[in-house]
Amino acid sequence: MESAVVIIDDSARVWPLNKLNLIVVDRYIYFPCSRIQFGLPGPSLLKIDHNERPEDGTLAAVLSGGSIGFAVQKS
DSSP states (O other): OOOOOOEEESOGGGOTTOGGGEEEOOOOOOSHHHHHHTTOOSOOTTTTTOOOOTTTSHHHHHHHOTTOOOOOOOO
């Protein structure tokens, strides 16, 4: 049985040796410290008790295949 690794991340720069296994998604800023780090005003999603919906959020879209194509590098 063959195995493969798929990386789902919002930063390609931390995966320079694994680009073939990487799916880059939009940054998801949930925690207050993340909003501060990126200089974004307003309350965090945690503060307003909001999260992405499981049926159509970023992770669901990536896992369903949507329109995203990627190559899997065998190890």
